[in-house]
Amino acid sequence: MTLLLASFAPPYWLSTLIKVLVISAVVPTTALILGMVFLFKIMSWMQSRLGPQEAGPRGTLQLLADGVKFLQKEDIAPDGADLWVFKVAPLVVLMSTLVLYVALPASMHLVVADLDVGVFFVLAVASLSVIGVLMAGWSSASKYSLMGALRAAGQLIAYELPMVLAVIGVVIQAGTMSLNGIVLAQNNGSIFGWSGIGFPYILTQFLGFFIFIAAVQAELTQPPFDMPVAESEIVSGYQVEYTGFRFLIFFLAEFATAFVFAGIAAVLFLGGWAVPWLPTASDWYYVLGPIVLFAKVMIVSFIIFWVRFTYPRFREDQLQSLAWKVLIPLALVNIVVTAVLKVVL
Amino acid sequence: MTAVSDPQSVAALVGEANDNRVNLDFESEGMTLNMGPQHPATHGTLRIIARLDGEQVISAEPMCGYMHRGYEKLTEVRTYPQINALINRIDWLGSFANEVPFILAAEKLMDVEAPPRAQWIRTILFEMSRVANISLFLGDFGLQLGGMTAGFYAFRDREWVLNQIESATGGRFHPNFDRIGGLKDDLPKGWIEESHTAMDKLLAFCDEMEDLLVGNEIFQGRTRGIGVIPAEIALSYGLSGANLRASGVDWDLRRDNCPPGLVYDKADWKVWTHPDGDCFARTWVRLQETREAAKIVKQLLDTIPSGPVMAKVPRIIKVPAGEAYVATENPLGEMGYYVVSKGDLVPFRVKIRSASFNNISVLPWVARGAYVPDLISILGSLYFILGDIDR
Numbered sequence: 001m002t003l004l005l006a007s008f009a010p011p012y013w014l015s016t017l018i019k020v021l022v023i024s025a026v027v028p029t030t031a032l033i034l035g036m037v038f039l040f041k042i043m044s045w046m047q048s049r050l051g052p053q054e055a056g057p058r059g060t061l062q063l064l065a066d067g068v069k070f071l072q073k074e075d076i077a078p079d080g081a082d083l084w085v086f087k088v089a090p091l092v093v094l095m096s097t098l099v100l101y102v103a104l105p106a107s108m109h110l111v112v113a114d115l116d117v118g119v120f121f122v123l124a125v126a127s128l129s130v131i132g133v134l135m136a137g138w139s140s141a142s143k144y145s146l147m148g149a150l151r152a153a154g155q156l157i158a159y160e161l162p163m164v165l166a167v168i169g170v171v172i173q174a175g176t177m178s179l180n181g182i183v184l185a186q187n188n189g190s191i192f193g194w195s196g197i198g199f200p201y202i203l204t205q206f207l208g209f210f211i212f213i214a215a216v217q218a219e220l221t222q223p224p225f226d227m228p229v230a231e232s233e234i235v236s237g238y239q240v241e242y243t244g245f246r247f248l249i250f251f252l253a254e255f256a257t258a259f260v261f262a263g264i265a266a267v268l269f270l271g272g273w274a275v276p277w278l279p280t281a282s283d284w285y286y287v288l289g290p291i292v293l294f295a296k297v298m299i300v301s302f303i304i305f306w307v308r309f310t311y312p313r314f315r316e317d318q319l320q321s322l323a324w325k326v327l328i329p330l331a332l333v334n335i336v337v338t339a340v341l342k343v344v345l
Numbered sequence: 346m347t348a349v350s351d352p353q354s355v356a357a358l359v360g361e362a363n364d365n366r367v368n369l370d371f372e373s374e375g376m377t378l379n380m381g382p383q384h385p386a387t388h389g390t391l392r393i394i395a396r397l398d399g400e401q402v403i404s405a406e407p408m409c410g411y412m413h414r415g416y417e418k419l420t421e422v423r424t425y426p427q428i429n430a431l432i433n434r435i436d437w438l439g440s441f442a443n444e445v446p447f448i449l450a451a452e453k454l455m456d457v458e459a460p461p462r463a464q465w466i467r468t469i470l471f472e473m474s475r476v477a478n479i480s481l482f483l484g485d486f487g488l489q490l491g492g493m494t495a496g497f498y499a500f501r502d503r504e505w506v507l508n509q510i511e512s513a514t515g516g517r518f519h520p521n522f523d524r525i526g527g528l529k530d531d532l533p534k535g536w537i538e539e540s541h542t543a544m545d546k547l548l549a550f551c552d553e554m555e556d557l558l559v560g561n562e563i564f565q566g567r568t569r570g571i572g573v574i575p576a577e578i579a580l581s582y583g584l585s586g587a588n589l590r591a592s593g594v595d596w597d598l599r600r601d602n603c604p605p606g607l608v609y610d611k612a613d614w615k616v617w618t619h620p621d622g623d624c625f626a627r628t629w630v631r632l633q634e635t636r637e638a639a640k641i642v643k644q645l646l647d648t649i650p651s652g653p654v655m656a657k658v659p660r661i662i663k664v665p666a667g668e669a670y671v672a673t674e675n676p677l678g679e680m681g682y683y684v685v686s687k688g689d690l691v692p693f694r695v696k697i698r699s700a701s702f703n704n705i706s707v708l709p710w711v712a713r714g715a716y717v718p719d720l721i722s723i724l725g726s727l728y729f730i731l732g733d734i735d736r
Contacts, residue, residue, distance in 0.1 A: 047497035143378050147400065147717070223491045224563050232386045232489040233721050312563045313491025315718045316400070 019112045023101050027094075031255035036063045037298070038305040039255075046309050073244030080141035081241070089139060090242065090249035092132030097253045099125045100260045105180045107273045107289025108280065118179035119171055122264055123164050126219060129253065130156045133228065136250075137238035148237020151316055152228035155218055158323035159225070163215035165331035166208040169338040170201050170268045179264075183272035187280050198276035202269040207334045209269045211327050213300070216261045217307060218319065220254060224311040225319055258304060259297060266296035375403055378717075382411045386489050386721045389731025393708070395720065402720055405712035407705050412735040420695040425451055425525060425662050428695070432682075433519040435699055436733040439478035439676040441470045441510065444523040447682045447695075449606045450671040451525050454664045454686055459606055463527040463654040468608045469540070469645050470510065470522065471673075472638040476547055477506040478676035479587075479635045482728050483551075486628060487558045489725040490567050495558045502550035505543040512536060525662055527655035537646050544639040551636050559625075559632055568624035572711050572723035575622055582710070583703040586678025587634060588727060590618045591626035598674035607673065612644040624726035631728070663690055677701050677733055701733035 010018065040062060044051030052059030077086055103118045105111035115121050130152055137149020171177055174185040182201075189199030202209050218225035229237045239250050266272060273289035274280050285292075314322065381392035390411035396403040416435065420428050432447055433440040445467060452458065459467065484499020507517045513532055514520035522529050558564050574584070579592040589596055597616040599609045617633040619626035666688040672681030678700025685694040704727050712720050 043493075047494050048501050049497060143376060223493070226491060227718070230491065230718070232491065233718050235385060309494050310557070311492060312487060312558070312561060312567060313718075314563055315567060315716065317716075318563075318566055 023098060023112060027098060027101060027256045028252055030259035031252045032063050032067075034255045034259050034301055034305075035251070036060060038301060042302070042305065043309050046306075067248060070244055070248040075245060076241075076243045078141050078241050082139035082141070085135050085139035086241075087246070089132050089136035090246045090253070092135060093129045094132075094249050094253045094256075096125055096128035096132065097256045097260065099128070100257065100264075103179060104260055104263045105183065105267065105273060105289075106293050107285040108180060110273075110286065110289055111180065114180055115178065117177045119167055119177045119182070119268070122179075123160075123167065126163075126257075126261075127156055127160055129257070133238050136242070140238065140241040142241050144234045144236075144240050145238045147234050148228045148230075148240070151234075152221065152238065154316060155221070155225065155228060155319060158320045159215040159218035162211050162323055162327035162331050163219070165328060165335060166205075166211035166215065167268060169205045169208040169331075169334045172335070172338050172342055173201055173204065179267050179272070183267055183274055184280050186271045187274040187276050198271060198274075200269065200271045205269060205334070205338070207330055209265070211331050211334075212265055212268070213303060213307075214327060216258075216265065217304060218323075219261065220258050220304070222258075222304070222308040224307070224314050226313055227316050227319065230313055258301060262297040262300035262304060263293060265300045266293060270296045270300070272296070380720075386724055387731075388485065389734075391705070391729070391731060391734065393720075393724075395712075395717070397717065400717045402712050402715050402717065405709055405720060407708050409702070409705070409734045412731050414732075414736065416736040417695055417697055420692055422691060424690050425664060425692070428692070429523060430519070430521045432697070433516075433521055434732055435697065435736055436478070436675065436677055436680070436701070436730045437518060438481055438730055439474040440516075440518055441474040441514070441520045441522065442478075442673070442675045443680065444521070445471055445607070446604070446671045446673045446675075446680055447684070448523040448525055449604050449673070450669045450682045450684045451662075451664055452606065453604075453669045453671060454667050454684065455525065455658070455662075456665075457526045457656050457658055459527045460653050460656055461608075461650045462531075462652045463656075464606055464608050465611075465645055465649045466513075466528055466532060466654065467523065467606065469642050469649075470513065470520070471607065472642045472645075473506050473510055473540075475638045475676040476544075476635055476642070477503050477510065479631050479638070480506070480547060480550060482631055483554045483558065483628070483635070486725045486728075487554075487564075489721055490564060492558060492561075492564070495554065498550065498553060498557070502546060505546045509536070509540050509543045512539070524655065524658075526658035527653070531654050537649070540646055541643060544643050547639050548636060551632055551639075554632060559628060565625060567718070567722055568628060568726065569621075571624045571719045572715065572726065573621070573623045574707060574711055578707065578710060579622070582707040584678070584707060585700050585703065586674065586676070587630045588627055588678065588704050588707075590616065591630045592622035593618055593620045598672060598679055602672075604671050604673060608645065609641070611648060612641045614641050614644075624722045627726040627728070661690070663688060664692065672698065675700060677728065677730060678704060697736050699733045699736060701729035701731075702736075705729045705734055 041051045052062035055062040055065045077083055100122060102112045103115055103122050105114065133152045134149045137145045170182060174182040176182060186200050187198040221228045229239060239247060242250060273285060273293040275292055278284060376397045378395045378397050379392065380395055381387045382390040392408040392411065393405055394408060395405045416431060419431060423431060428447065429444055432443045435443045480503050481499050484496040487495025510520060511517045513536055514522035574592050576592045576594050579589050579594060595616060595618050600616055603609050614637045617630050619630050664686040666686055668685050670681055670683040672679050679698065680700055681698040683696040684692050687693045711723055715723060
């Protein structure tokens with residue numbers, strides 16, 4: 001079967017159609033999986049609750065039931081809302097997520113677009129969602145929404161730079177900006193001549209990994225950086241006026257983004273879709289690649305959500321000072337050390 | 346007013362003056378934000394009219410009365426046992442503690458005293474309701490600062506206390522267990538051992554909260570130095586309870602002015618104060634108070650005397666004419682009842698002094714110059730129950 005897949009070379013229109021269909025199926029599925037596994041079950045267990053029990057076997061269909069519930073709700077827009085912007089805003093947020101999936105490789109060939117500057121592309125489009133958030137906040141004609149949107153925009157300044165700087169260490173070490181290239185470099189590498197586990201960059205770029213995860217946490221507006229949607233302060237911020245399907249889109253986008261960022265962290269630091277004891281050229285990765293990547297994504301997601309369920313919330317200015325006084329200097333030091341060692345060793 | 350001399354308002358005034366000088370061309374008018382009556386952080390129907398400049402609070406004014414139930418007027422047409430059921434609903438998280446000062450005031454007027462066993466059980470249940478109340482505060486404050494898990498742990502472990510209160514009184518939230526001259530019933534069999542276990546669980550819960558929340562760096566960053574109330578301001582606004590002790594005033598009605606009928610002098614315990622007066626100090630004092638309350642309960646459980654739980658009182662209660670004020674140190678602060686009787690079945694007038702009303706009155710003073718997230722920290726750490734504000 002793997003050989004069959006390897007020799008599959010569809011015409012352009014068909015491959016494009018397949019890619020579009022796969023992305024539009026994968027995005028909601030991953031969001032559902034993360035929502036179900038982490039938001040419902042693991043969060044419940046951490047907080048000594050049972051979580052969903054009734055819908056489906058062991059409550060596995062709860063999110064589906066909730067989704068159907070959202071679809072049934074009336075689509076309400078506030079009286080003073082800028083209607084067109086208000087309705088488009090969730091789609092802009094979702095679009096940024098969809099575009100992120102384009103660059104995530106699930107194996108050497110299972111990738112929508114294997115870009116030579118994949119890392120650059122991912123970091124660039126990730127911040128697009130803030131435009132959607134600003135649109136939502138401004139058009140909702142609500143003070144809470146506006147404050148939430150402005151907080152989100154202010155937050156962007158804080159986390160985007162550490163995120164980029166954290167990744168540069170990996171790029172220096174791999175010598176490429178292609179996400180697939182980084183995967184290959186890790187799995188075909190060796191630690192002082194020992195190639196038992198390849199060379200996952202988390203070993204050397206641990207600082208980068210930490211900063212990247214912290215920045216992802218802020219990008220996803222999750223605790224401890226969930227000021228834009230702080231429910232006890234500004235009542236869920238820019239989402240406050242949204243109902244039904246449009247709220248569901250925000251939810252989907254948040255969790256799908258969590259998944260894709262966990263995937264990018266897995267690619268950059270954990271060796272991506274490959275396992276070191278199977279050569280990266282093997283055809284088995286047509287089947288195995290997505291499974292391996294999924295497993296690693298779940299590990300990274302667990303860290304992300306574990307932090308989310310544990311920590312209290314920063315204040316907006318505390319995030320700024322954390323980013324500018326701690327994360328950015330650390331990331332710069334990381335870059336310098338990595339670059340020096342790259343040249344010396 | 347003393348307000349101009351304190352550093353906070355001076356800073357606010359200077360900042361305002363600078364803004365006026367520099368930003369003549371960019372003058373922006375402030376924004377009025379209505380927090381509440383429906384807002385997650387007010388846990389009830391408190392409305393805060395906040396005047397904002399960006400995220401900075403220029404002024405914040407609490408508006409109460411959205412849940413006013415007219416208890417003081419209602420008491421004039423209710424008999425004393427009926428009032429007892431009514432006032433359970435004032436501070437609904439520490440209901441048993443609401444009954445005690447009223448019953449003590451009535452007993453004072455009637456010149457009856459509850460038997461020792463009833464006094465012991467009263468004190469135990471009083472402290473248990475304090476544990477139930479404040480353990481929920483610890484979780485709820487975490488929830489308001491964004492730490493979800495703390496809230497659920499609090500609800501989980503509060504259940505241990507509520508189960509004990511329920512098995513003794515029959516009511517989880519509104520026991521209505523006090524009677525003039527004693528208690529409705531004696532304790533059920535095995536209750537004392539179970540209560541020891543429950544208190545051990547709560548002490549472990551306090552340690553857990555210290556680990557999870559109070560010791561957390563983010564939590565400390567959000568609370569330390571935020572909402573500082575100096576001692577003289579706290580006293581002049583009539584703050585009481587942990588809010589006052591967190592400002593460094595060593596004042597506790599249980600120790601200083603304990604009304605007869607409660608046996609706090611029979612236990613070995615400590616009043617905790619904190620010199621800082623900020624949100625962290627208030628949380629920390631409450632955490633220590635929960636521990637002390639659990640220790641008081643454990644000590645009193647061991648020394649509980651035998652005997653009846655009800656004194657001889659007439660079946661139909663008529664309180665002789667007179668006036669009495671009895672205040673106790675409730676979970677939220679000083680709670681007192683001024684009962685005026687004309688010798689009837691019903692009191693002529695009852696004035697209820699509840700702690701939260703005074704505690705929240707300091708908000709306009711302390712919230713100026715704070716940011717909106719700090720406003721939530723301040724509100725959460727002042728710890729009010731809406732039923733205690735609007736009676």
